[in-house]
Amino acid sequence: MSELNLSYWEHQSLFGPADVAIIGAGLVGLTAALYLKQLRPAWRVVVLERGPLPSGASTKNAGFACFGSISELLEQEKRGDLQAVVAARWAGLARLRALLGDATLDYQPVGGYELFRHEDAALAVECRDKIDYFNALLAPVVEQARTFTDASGEAGRFGFGGVGTLLKNEHEGCLDTGRMMRALLARAWAADVPVLTNCAVEAIEPAATGQLLRLANGASVTAGQVLLATNAFATELLPELDLVPGRGQVLATEPLPDVQLPGTFHYDHGYAYFRQLPDHRILLGGGRNLDFAAEATTAPGLTAPVQVYLETLLRQVIVPGRQPRIDYRWSGVMGFGPALAPIIDWARPGVLAAVRCNGMGVALGAGTGWQAASKLAAG
């Protein structure tokens, strides 16, 4: 008997043989499950999640529906086909909004702003000079002539400290991460996909009928095919994947009703980001670039250098001269790699990996889930 003390009924209805077992109940795993049930309604699909709740990046992120600020795009252009990567982010956001609806997501098309402080003047000039270039590059993707504008004239209305230049991405927005995940979990169960929590997969082994998944709680599941959607944790089960973790730290202040920051905001090549939440708190995250090596971990945690950096940004730039109370602090882990595109590929016979959204999984997640489901349905 396993420590779960499973009944006949639980064996039959929850842990019974599946056509597809999905490991990881994040945005990628859950959207893949939903799309797979659309493509193959009769298939038995089960999601196995390690945590008591989904415990990866999908419940910890900042909820930016973004596809790139100019300084980020300048860096990312050196790493491959930028137009294709932005097109995937753009299409993924459209897919997520179509799947769940803007009201459920509380999607707000507020625009994305990149801040440059006076000491960043050289970078600001470089980025401003690229506005026409990136507008032309992205016009076929967003089907509009203009994505970026110089919004420095708006700097005064936000009340930022020491900010000389603001560049705006007209087509970015934000959404409510918690509502997104709650809706995905409800949709999965409604589509007859059990999402089984406290079910850490410890090993994937070939079996006569497909794959055998051994769980840490002593139970096991057999499946014709497996989808690995464990993102930053993927190399624990498939060490051959080209992926490294990157931890992100986030905080949220007390409500600040007299501050008005409509928009999503990026600073320092996108390594710092903030927005105001509907209850007027400021959510602020980033600082991974202060010490990449220390943050290349899957362990949850907060570090003094990153927390000091974020609080200094808050008090000197975002609400200069004020000392808001910090009500929430947390961390989450992303999966990064040499290429900007996610891995959506067969890692072993019968085992598909859909991982590594490079910190842009809100944008890329639903498209990644769709591509994974399409491959599994054809498998």
Ligand SMILES: Cc1cc2nc3c(=O)[nH]c(=O)nc-3n(C[C@H](O)[C@H](O)[C@H](O)COP(=O)(O)OP(=O)(O)OC[C@H]3O[C@@H](n4cnc5c(N)ncnc54)[C@H](O)[C@@H]3O)c2cc1C
């Ligand atoms: C702090 C932070 C801020 C971010 N902000 C943004 C943003 O504003 N915009 C944006 O586009 N992206 C953002 N991202 C990135 C985005 O959240 C991720 O790319 C996306 O959520 C990844 O989804 P996923 O389903 O691939 O992985 P995850 O959500 O990480 O899901 C993986 C799941 O697998 C489970 N798991 C792991 N190992 C096992 C195992 N052995 N057995 C069973 N289950 C297992 C985990 O518990 C987890 O629930 C942010 C990420 C972080 C951490």
